[in-house]
Amino acid sequence: MAEPVAEMPYMPDYGVQAQGWRPLPWSWAAERLGAGRSYWVVTVSGAGAPHALPVWGVWDDDEQRFAFSCGPRSRKARNLAANPRVAVALDDTVECLSLQGSAEVVTDDARRQEWARRYVGKYQPLFADLDAAFVLAHLVVEVTPARAVAVIEREEDFASRPTRWRFAD
Template sequence: MGEPRAERPYMPDYGVGAGRWEALPWSWAAERLAGSRSYWVATASGAGQPHTRPVWGVWEDGEHRFAFSCGPHSRKAADLEANPRVAFAVDDTVESLSLEGRAVTVVDHARRETWIGRYLAKYQRVAPGLGADFLRQNLLVEIAPTRAFAVIDREGELAERATRWLFTA
């Protein structure tokens, strides 16, 4: 899978586009996605009521996919059933990165086990009691991003490095 296409976002009110601009490389984004411990997931109900919560999750850069688990009766689960559009972001507000896309509940057994293995490989060091059975009892949600957006909130970098990436289907 190729890298998403980088472009300069339209942000004239913040000085983006007024001078020199250099896209952040996708490797910058992939490193933050893989290395973040927690992520903010934003959903909206069928009526449009927003809901944001932190989650643990896993980014797989070779597939450009993100997955997290949630309770089958959670607000996130109900929102995603009614409205699969979702956004998620790393937990850093200085080197911020957010993605938008569509979520699906993973039902294929082999695919679920793949994500569970990735999840355990990432989090068992910080949560030794975490086990596959816990994850199997919950929903596993996979997000296919359509675009990503990054800004670096340091002087000189916001206007010169703000980057949007577009993913191909």
């Protein structure tokens, strides 16, 4: 799969200008997406009401997909049924990264099993009792990103390194 295309985000009010701008490499973003423990998932209801809560999740850079699980009666699930647009952000306020895209409940059993395997592989070292049954007892939601945005909240990087990536359609 092709690596996302880096672009300079339009942020002139924050001092971001072409002169001196250097994009972050996609590897910077992929590393953080893969290593994160908690991620903020933002959904919007059919009526336009936003909802944000942290989840555990898994990034697969080969597929360029993110997945998490949630209760079938949760606000996230109800919002995604009405509006599949979603944002996913790292739980980091210095090296900030968010994905924007669409989410879909995974219904294919083999695909659900694969995401559960990845999820357990990531989180079981932290929580020994975690197993695939926990994940599979809930919805498995797969996020397909359209773009990602990164901003580093350090003075030396803030105006010179913000990066937006576009994913292939």
